[in-house]
Amino acid sequence: MNTATFSIYRGDSNGGKFEDYTTEVSEGMVVLDAVHGIQSAQANDLACRWNCKAGKCGSCSAEINGMPRLMCMTRLNSLPLDKPVTIEPIKAFPHVRDLVTDVSWNFAAKMKIKKFKPRPPDAPDGSWRMAQGDIDRVQEFRKCIECFLCQDVCHVLREHNKHEEFIGPRLLVYTAALEMHPLDTEDRLQDLKDAYGIGYCNITKCCTKVCPEDITITDNAIIPLKERVVDEFYDPLKRALKLLRPKPKPENDHV
Amino acid sequence: MADYQTHEHDVLIIGAGGAGLRAAIEASTAGVKVGLICKSLLGKAHTVMAEGGIAAALANVDDRDNWRVHFSDTMRGGQYVNNWRMAEIHAKEAPDRVRELEAWGAVFDRTPDGRILQRNFGGHKYPRLAHVGDRTGLELIRTLQDHGIHQGIDVHMEHTVVTLLKDGERVVGALAYERERGRFKVFKAKAVVLATGGLGRAYKITSNSWEGTGDGVGLGYDAGAELIDMEFVQFHPTGMVWPPSVVGILVTEGVRGEGGILTNNQGKRFMFDSIPDNYKAQTADNAEEGWRYCQGDKNARRPPELLTRDHVARCIVREIKEGRGSPHGGVFLDIAWIKEKIADSAAHIQRKLPSMYHQFKQLADIDITQEPMEVGPTTHYAMGGIRVDADTQMSNVPGLFAAGECAAGINGANRLGGNSLSDIIVFGKRAGEFAAKYVKEHGAGQVNNDQIDEAVRRSLEPFERGATKGGGAEGPYQVQAELQEMMQDLVGIVRTEDEMQRALDGLGKLWERARKVAVYGHREYNPGWHTAIDLHNLMTVSEAITRSAIERKESRGAHFREDYENKDAAFGKVNTVVSKAADGTMQVRRESIPEMPEHLKQVIEEMK
Numbered sequence: 060m061n062t063a064t065f066s067i068y069r070g071d072s073n074g075g076k077f078e079d080y081t082t083e084v085s086e087g088m089v090v091l092d093a094v095h096g097i098q099s100a101q102a103n104d105l106a107c108r109w110n111c112k113a114g115k116c117g118s119c120s121a122e123i124n125g126m127p128r129l130m131c132m133t134r135l136n137s138l139p140l141d142k143p144v145t146i147e148p149i150k151a152f153p154h155v156r157d158l159v160t161d162v163s164w165n166f167a168a169k170m171k172i173k174k175f176k177p178r179p180p181d182a183p184d185g186s187w188r189m190a191q192g193d194i195d196r197v198q199e200f201r202k203c204i205e206c207f208l209c210q211d212v213c214h215v216l217r218e219h220n221k222h223e224e225f226i227g228p229r230l231l232v233y234t235a236a237l238e239m240h241p242l243d244t245e246d247r248l249q250d251l252k253d254a255y256g257i258g259y260c261n262i263t264k265c266c267t268k269v270c271p272e273d274i275t276i277t278d279n280a281i282i283p284l285k286e287r288v289v290d291e292f293y294d295p296l297k298r299a300l301k302l303l304r305p306k307p308k309p310e311n312d313h314v
Numbered sequence: 315m316a317d318y319q320t321h322e323h324d325v326l327i328i329g330a331g332g333a334g335l336r337a338a339i340e341a342s343t344a345g346v347k348v349g350l351i352c353k354s355l356l357g358k359a360h361t362v363m364a365e366g367g368i369a370a371a372l373a374n375v376d377d378r379d380n381w382r383v384h385f386s387d388t389m390r391g392g393q394y395v396n397n398w399r400m401a402e403i404h405a406k407e408a409p410d411r412v413r414e415l416e417a418w419g420a421v422f423d424r425t426p427d428g429r430i431l432q433r434n435f436g437g438h439k440y441p442r443l444a445h446v447g448d449r450t451g452l453e454l455i456r457t458l459q460d461h462g463i464h465q466g467i468d469v470h471m472e473h474t475v476v477t478l479l480k481d482g483e484r485v486v487g488a489l490a491y492e493r494e495r496g497r498f499k500v501f502k503a504k505a506v507v508l509a510t511g512g513l514g515r516a517y518k519i520t521s522n523s524w525e526g527t528g529d530g531v532g533l534g535y536d537a538g539a540e541l542i543d544m545e546f547v548q549f550h551p552t553g554m555v556w557p558p559s560v561v562g563i564l565v566t567e568g569v570r571g572e573g574g575i576l577t578n579n580q581g582k583r584f585m586f587d588s589i590p591d592n593y594k595a596q597t598a599d600n601a602e603e604g605w606r607y608c609q610g611d612k613n614a615r616r617p618p619e620l621l622t623r624d625h626v627a628r629c630i631v632r633e634i635k636e637g638r639g640s641p642h643g644g645v646f647l648d649i650a651w652i653k654e655k656i657a658d659s660a661a662h663i664q665r666k667l668p669s670m671y672h673q674f675k676q677l678a679d680i681d682i683t684q685e686p687m688e689v690g691p692t693t694h695y696a697m698g699g700i701r702v703d704a705d706t707q708m709s710n711v712p713g714l715f716a717a718g719e720c721a722a723g724i725n726g727a728n729r730l731g732g733n734s735l736s737d738i739i740v741f742g743k744r745a746g747e748f749a750a751k752y753v754k755e756h757g758a759g760q761v762n763n764d765q766i767d768e769a770v771r772r773s774l775e776p777f778e779r780g781a782t783k784g785g786g787a788e789g790p791y792q793v794q795a796e797l798q799e800m801m802q803d804l805v806g807i808v809r810t811e812d813e814m815q816r817a818l819d820g821l822g823k824l825w826e827r828a829r830k831v832a833v834y835g836h837r838e839y840n841p842g843w844h845t846a847i848d849l850h851n852l853m854t855v856s857e858a859i860t861r862s863a864i865e866r867k868e869s870r871g872a873h874f875r876e877d878y879e880n881k882d883a884a885f886g887k888v889n890t891v892v893s894k895a896a897d898g899t900m901q902v903r904r905e906s907i908p909e910m911p912e913h914l915k916q917v918i919e920e921m922k
Contacts (some may be wrong), residue, residue: 071838087557087678099791103842104835108354110523113563113673115452116358132676155494156839163471166356166463174464175419186413188428194421198446201421201453202668205357233460240419 063140068147091130106157117206149211177242200236209266225256228266235280323349326503331359332738333718334509335458340746364451365566367443369732370408376440381405386921392726399704400724411739420457434571437730478537481759485714496837505749508716517693518802521564530720532851539709541892545863546697551626553692555644562692570619573608574649578638585618627691644690697725706748717745727871776846779832787832790846862890
């Protein structure tokens with residue numbers, strides 16, 4: 060059996076430091092297994108979040124060798140084990156203890172986004188008709204497991220602390236899922252521009268790179284939303300035309 | 315009494331998976347003040363792990379489906395010890411609950427004419443599972459979460475309930491501790507809904523997350539609630555068996571629904587060898603017919619891979635025991651073979667089973683579109699739990715309700731896949747509705763300060779036992795691991811009287827050790843301390859499973875006894891009931907199942 064060393068950040072909001080733990084490793088192990096091994100044998104009070112251990116709940120986000128990742132989906136054989144593997148908490152939110160951060164801001168910010176508002180049902184039994192082709196994009200966004208790695212890596216939140224003015228990539232994806240939902244009738248463009256601060260995003264695509272669900276956050280969600288905001292508020296020709304014409308029906312409103 | 319922060323709600327819901335969230339939405343819609351406690355962050359509950367779909371007779375894909383077929387499928391799957399009234403309500407109300415999710419923003423996969431698509435699953439006669447690829451649980455929980463946050467529900471994240479508070483016979487709240495700061499809080503409530511999910515963490519190989527420690531069952535039992543049918547623990551046939559660190563993680567039954575086949579190390583498709591008599595008429599007897607069924611041919615019968623979970627799990631165990639298993643102690647589950655049938659099979663598999671593709675690629679470095687998976691049974695679901703009234707979901711303790719996996723009745727001896735996601739929305743709704751009704755009819759009770767002080771003292775004891783970082787008293791993880799190994803070995807898929815008696819002795823010793831475990835560090839976000847607290851409920855459910863399993867001297871559904879290999883008609887008429895005696899000991903008794911009314915008997919007769 061081989062061993063490997065893990066340099067884990069220990070501490071709380073008052074400060075902390077990296078501590079090294081050496082533990083046995085075997086074929087197929089992921090970082091979370093190593094953390095659990097250390098927890099049960101060497102450090103019962105080592106704080107970390109996890110639930111499903113299968114990349115579906117998004118609880119065990121951390122920075123592994125400096126990269127924001129899920130601990131449960133990071134195989135040890137993908138890391139160089141000849142030197143210590145560093146594991147530290149995500150940075151865009153207040154630190155609580157060890158690998159745990161206070162991500163409650165994400166939940167509070169989500170409540171500010173106008174909720175789903177469907178058009179009247181298409182059929183007498185209260186159901187709707189939608190074509191699969193019209194929901195593929197929305198389903199991509201709804202794969203989000205709310206691990207907040209995209210929020211962590213977004214420089215607007217991480218370096219500039221614009222939490223008051225900007226909702227971040229995760230919540231822009233959430234807004235995109237609502238805005239592109241074929242049944243939704245709500246208008247969130249004004250909020251995207253003002254309350255959600257979409258203008259802060261300057262498309263560095265870091266969020267897309269770290270998404271464990273491979274959601275094309277920037278290209279498929281944020282850029283189309285930016286285009287809608289531009290069309291609505293900044294395109295003089297379109298504004299003029301809009302005054303002359305009634306608001307078009309949503310493109311998917313066809314069945 | 316020390317000064318504890320106190321919250322007051324009309325209805326307090328413990329657990330924020332599908333059942334808890336649905337109950338919270340319903341109770342708040344009824345106009346009462348709702349508090350929701352979750353052990354993790356909101357939206358991380360075990361419901362996210364549910365993959366296959368929500369069983370509901372919408373008849374969108376096969377118009378022969380209706381509540382009667384769903385009802386009789388559920389009863390047959392449960393070997394007729396189900397609470398027939400719950401099975402009836404469930405089959406009738408599931409379609410409305412699914413349509414409601416769509417109205418709240420859920421985006422299900424579609425049929426060619428734009429309706430909600432439904433897929434095949436084990437034990438369901440027709441394609442019945444509304445789904446979103448293989449991440450239906452995530453869709454369900456996210457829809458309820460996002461709808462619920464606008465309802466004015468007070469959500470208390472990362473809080474763990476230590477005990478339910480009682481005023482005489484009635485439940486009047488709960489004592490919890492807040493994980494981040496390690497502080498105790500008193501939650502006063504006029505009604506409490508338990509929606510804490512499963513208990514799979516009592517076993518070593520399980521699909522359940524760390525949260526599945528049987529909290530609701532343990533809390534309810536200690537508060538005087540009766541438990542039923544605890545012996546029925548479902549072992550899902552297909553968990554991952556390789557690599558070691560992912561053992562137990564679920565591989566959705568949807569793989570078989572989409573045409574996946576089970577083979578042994580001789581390349582033989584072994585499920586055709588043993589089709590139970592009561593399913594013979596509905597099951598294909600050749601590979602071609604099975605494939606046509608998976609492709610939606612209404613005249614074809616389902617392949618034997620889609621027999622009920624208890625049966626498939628036992629067939630897999632047989633293959634492994636008789637030396638025909640795969641290299642890592644499982645059998646092969648092969649979906650890649652469909653390339654013989656479908657031109658663009660790799661893309662098809664990735665579209666139908668995206669998260670399975672992802673899971674195997676990342677965790678096992680296996681491309682399931684090209685090679686078979688290795689799978690074996692994993693502890694998955696508790697059919698047993700808190701006994702509730704079928705219509706209202708109230709337990710025998712006034713003011714205490716339960717819904718979802720921690721409540722029992724609907725599934726009998728074996729749950730059909732997909733019936734869990736429908737269970738949690740159908741009965742979550744009812745629990746919320748009737749808890750709110752109870753609140754409107756009853757005033758507030760009095761919490762007992764002595765009870766609170768005593769529970770706090772007991773919870774803090776592990777810190778006082780002189781544990782040191784280097785050694786000293788035993789830590790909680792060691793006791794937990796031994797319990798899991800013992801339950802796996804002695805009260806697992808195949809059971810005998812002798813082994814279960816040994817488990818009872820073992821439990822006695824583990825109870826002693828559990829009462830003496832020590833933790834170190836401080837109270838803030840301390841997982842060691844949390845594990846020490848969890849042990850009480852884990853031990854309680856393990857004892858209830860073992861005692862009930864000894865009591866049921868027959869094999870039925872998920873409960874298989876090597877010393878009583880057959881079903882016994884007399885046991886087909888009883889539930890096992892567990893309750894806490896005045897002296898604190900656990901009692902088990904048998905109780906007759908009420909006679910099924912004529913109209914339901916007729917439905918079952920028609921569907922034979």
